[in-house]
Amino acid sequence: MTIKHKPWPAQPTASAVDPFAALYPALAQVQPSLAELGPALAPMQVAAGTALFSENSPCRGFPLVLEGEVKVSRSSGDGRSLELYRVLPGELCLVSSACLFRTQPLSAHGVTTKASSLIMVPADIFRRWLETPTFRNEVLGLFAERMADLTSLVDAVAFHKLDRRLASALLGHGQQLAITHQTLADELGTVREIVTRLLRRFEREGWVTLGREQIQISNGAALRELAATLSG
Secondary structure: OOEEEOOOOOOOOHHHHHHHHHHOHHHHHOOOOHHHHHHHHOOEEEOOOOEEEOOOOOOOOEEEEEEOOEEEEEEOOOOOEEEEEEEOOOOOOHHHHHHHHHOOOOOOEEEEOOOEEEEEEOHHHHHHHOOOHHHHHHHHHHHHHHHHHHHHHHHHHHHOOHHHHHHHHHOOOOOEEOOOHHHHHHHHOOOHHHHHHHHHHHHHHOOEEEEOOEEEEOOHHHHHHHHHHHHO
16 A cells, blocks of 8 residues: 655645644644644555554554544454554544553554545654643543543453353253352353453342352343343
């Protein structure tokens, strides 16, 4: 994929940087400003499917998207990919900022999903911008927002159908089960903490009563109803 740089005017005008200023108002007070940096931050024009950064590679800069969209994903050892989030115009990239904060390799990869226009802010400039309270607060606010999104994603991945499988595993053994959370976790191919969390949810719903290495079935009908959706 080819990345084309669209140069700033020889003497950058307000109109040349206005699109970024409108999308990223926190940049209004940063030093050095976009106008001062001029040619050092030439906008890039990239086609859909362009890899902007790769997992486990050094971070080349902090992307600011003017047009288009960047999909940020993580890869597994078996070749599967899990989308974490997308960066739209006016939004910031959590993975890039985390990498620059800690000077560590990137923990995910970013690919444009459509023709995009963006600038790549060098690491040293990004760190200087963090000295400006408005920009620093914007980045920290991003961490809070993205963390909430990623927590929801983790829940969705970790618990997808697992609650139904757990309900099914509890049935057919009578009302009283002498079993540990770890044993259930081993049977379900997950970790004890997740099983414990789900069992406590079941207990709050009034479906089970938990004791030491004991699980009392309180509402078998509810568990059967949940387990019945396993094949759905």
